[in-house]
Amino acid sequence: TNFVSNVSHEMRSPLTVLTGYLEMFSDNAPKDENSFKLGINNMYQQAMRMQRLVTDLLALSKMETAPIEHKQKVDVATLLLTLKENAEVLGKEKHQTITLESDKKLKLRGNIDELHSLFANLINNAVRYTQENGNIKIKWKKKGDEAVFSVKDDGPGIAAQHIPHLTERFYRADIDRSRESGGTGLGLAIVKYAIERHDGRLAISSSLDKGSTFSCYFPAQRIS
Numbered sequence: 604t605n606f607v608s609n610v611s612h613e614m615r616s617p618l619t620v621l622t623g624y625l626e627m628f629s630d631n632a633p634k635d636e637n638s639f640k641l642g643i644n645n646m647y648q649q650a651m652r653m654q655r656l657v658t659d660l661l662a663l664s665k666m667e668t669a670p671i672e673h674k675q676k677v678d679v680a681t682l683l684l685t686l687k688e689n690a691e692v693l694g695k696e697k698h699q700t701i702t703l704e705s706d707k708k709l710k711l712r713g714n715i716d717e718l719h720s721l722f723a724n725l726i727n728n729a730v731r732y733t734q735e736n737g738n739i740k741i742k743w744k745k746k747g748d749e750a751v752f753s754v755k756d757d758g759p760g761i762a763a764q765h766i767p768h769l770t771e772r773f774y775r776a777d778i779d780r781s782r783e784s785g786g787t788g789l790g791l792a793i794v795k796y797a798i799e800r801h802d803g804r805l806a807i808s809s810s811l812d813k814g815s816t817f818s819c820y821f822p823a824q825r826i827s
């Protein structure tokens with residue numbers, strides 16, 4: 604019940620903006636081109652927001668119903684190379700430095716789409732929340748028996764009281780920053796789900812004004 608009411612709430616505000624503009628335009632179309640363009644641009648942003656929300660909801664629901672993949676061998680290093688390039692495009696106006704260190708031989712047994720979504724969410728969060736000229740370090744390596752994926756940023760950090768709640772659906776430590784950067788509030792819920800389905804665990808360490816590190820540990824039986 605809570606989930607349905609949260610989704611409805613998330614959908615309502617972009618819909619209010621869209622219907623507001625549509626009513627205004629159908630009653631009285633703006634004469635000057637700039638107001639018209641501004642309206643269209645706002646409607647586009649809100650429609651995109653709903654689209655992201657639906658995409659994330661579908662990703663969550665797929666993971667709730669699909670069987671867990673054990674056999675597929677995922678080349679994580681190659682996947683991360685693509686995600687790093689995507690992140691550079693996403694954050695090109697922020698002039699951030701993104702580095703990637705990967706153990707190319709370290710492969711993970713699992714579902715490539717879920718792992719893609721897991722790694723992409725953490726990397727994209729680092730890009731979205733970190734300020735201009737910030738640094739983001741992505742690593743994929745072995746530590747003891749486990750395989751570890753980590754993303755470290757020197758962004759705003761997260762206050763300690765929020766950390767235990769971050770993976771709850773629609774929980775946001777900073778609502779304005781989340782909305783401004785196009786967040787749905789579902790990214791870390793997807794991350795947690797995907798990690799659990801790969802028998803792994805998520806560790807978050809963060810301090811305000813210093814930055815955050817999100818690490819995913821996968822057990823030996825998932826490594827190949």
Ligand code: ADP
Binds near residue numbers: 724729761776
């Ligand atoms: P959102 O779509 O709002 O980013 P997420 O589930 O991905 O939702 O993240 C939940 C919240 O955790 C965010 O709203 C933000 O407050 C915080 N957060 C996530 N990643 C970072 C980060 N790298 N730096 C600072 N805050 C972060």
